[in-house]
Amino acid sequence: MKALRLTLESFRFAWQALKSNLLRTILSLLGVTVGIFAIIAVFTVVDSLEANIRQSMTFVGDKVIYVNKWPWVFDRNFAWWKYFKRPVPTVREFRELQRSLGPNNKGIAIFASTSGNLFRAGTNSMESCNLQGASFDYRQVSDVPVVEGRYFTQQEVDAARNVAIIGATIAENLFPGRSALGQEFKTRGQKFVVIGVMEKEGKKLLDTPSNDTNCLIPFGMFTKMFALSTNGMGGVAPTIAVKGTDEDPGLLDLEYELKGTMRNIRGLQPRDEDNFALNRPEMLANAITQLFSVIGIAGAVIGSFAMLVGGFGIANIMFVSVKERTNIIGIQKSLGAKNYFILFQFLFEAVFLCLLGGATGILLVFLITLIPQDALPLFLTASNISLGLTVSVVIGVLAGIIPAVLASNLDPVIAIRAQ
Known part of the structure; x- marks a missing residue:
């Protein structure tokens, strides 16, 4: 019960702080939105491309072993001369x-x-x-x-x-x-x-x-x-x-x-x-999986740079927010607020801000998937949505933990005198 009350109060403080500085909130959201959009868009395109290619390879069948002269090998160092006379x-x-x-x-x-x-x-x-x-x-x-x-x-x-x-x-x-x-x-x-x-x-x-x-x-x-x-x-x-x-x-x-x-x-x-060679469709599937895992990693690295910029933006806003509310923190502490309440309050604000930005980025990706496309139909998976929200929470915690710790450790006498 106490944890629920603490969460609701932190949510109310965070919402009031974000609403009172609407322009600053929107600008802060942009960094996280662009970062999450870049990461999830890359994974969405990669997943859609892989699914489309796998569908294109359905002609090889399922649970089938093929007897051929040549093995299905995807290696540029393939020793073809060993199989030439088969x-x-x-x-x-x-x-x-x-x-x-x-x-x-x-x-x-x-x-x-x-x-x-x-x-x-x-x-x-x-x-x-x-x-x-x-x-x-x-x-x-x-x-x-x-x-x-x-x-x-x-x-x-x-x-x-x-x-x-x-x-x-x-x-x-x-x-x-x-x-x-x-x-x-x-x-x-x-x-x-x-x-x-x-x-x-x-x-x-x-x-x-x-x-x-x-x-x-x-x-x-x-x-x-x-x-x-x-x-x-x-x-x-x-x-x-x-x-x-x-x-x-x-x-x-x-x-x-x-x-x-x-x-x-x-x-x-x-x-x-x-x-003779005994070939199986799994050979093609494994080659496709390896290819797209590399593409996915490359896309995640590129998107992480945008996410890094968004995280620094959130951290900067949280430092400013602590500075602006130092007097309020002092009053809260003088009325009996515990350090963990102040800590959770600012940390919740950072996470909430990142979640809002991440959800906006995911929504933009979803809207793109609704555009009809014949060449490459896009689809947003539940795993990518979960990934986007998880990354948002992690970035929110990392960006807000230092400002939240500084706010929770303020001396109430000094803080209440701050202008």
Whole structure:
């Protein structure tokens, strides 16, 4: 009860002091507002950018291990010559994995793709389309959001039929103003019948593969149109993907089983190094996290300079406030006010001032996030709001502690005589 009364009285004294010097209060708030705005704005942009990039990378799937020739390594000192002569995954290896892998997977798929294809339907055409061949279980390892029509049947994939699932942008360009289902288009000298249209994704921040310009066909049909590579030098190199289960959250069991099976298929001896790479989406996620952690630290350092200026401004105002209210402090002490009451009073004023400035800075960032943006939608997270308010409190304590201590230690007789 006493603590609550002390808090309310300190709040009333602080509010009266701030209200009596409104112009000075506003000028003091500017420094903290600019500092908090700079820090939270940087973190907001970094978080939004990271989220957008992660969303752009969703094409790699979740809980999936990819069998490739090359490892996903983000190092400028990457020893590429060690992997140059590795063979690429083959259809035979895909079949062997289908037969050999145990219950640690939900599905195994093989796929390959080429870009820059020209699609024609009557007088309409579209360039730079991606043509992708995939086995039946491809939808188990990657998202195929069919909103109109259907996915392939097992018979269509086994028979390598001329059927296709196209992206929304392809459908809009080849068949404007009408449904694409059942329509025919031609590419690479082959005619295809549209059996499905994928959901429109829209523009991505990164130039990553998009379903909007992607055409999915049975893998057998794809191999009739394109020669598959065996060493990654000529032809199209396929990729094998294996979807993990929820019972294996780290995919460790699947990775060990997949590694052992691939080594057995390729006839590697115990002392031989792997001549394949097992890649996981977490490799991309970790690289992105490391990149943006550096950017975030750099932004925080830059914003801290503005915050430092605001803190000095608050400290200066508190020294002036102590000087102006020395006589009042002497009267309060003569009436029995304790040192901790005077200390808490001025400290609360500094914290309250910083919190007000910090909240204003956060509000400005929030207003910016409300501006519609197609390229990079911004969002303010609860963690960034908490960070801004916490930093405001810390700055308020650091800026107000010395003036508050000086005020609490004033001699009441000397203070009451001050003019």
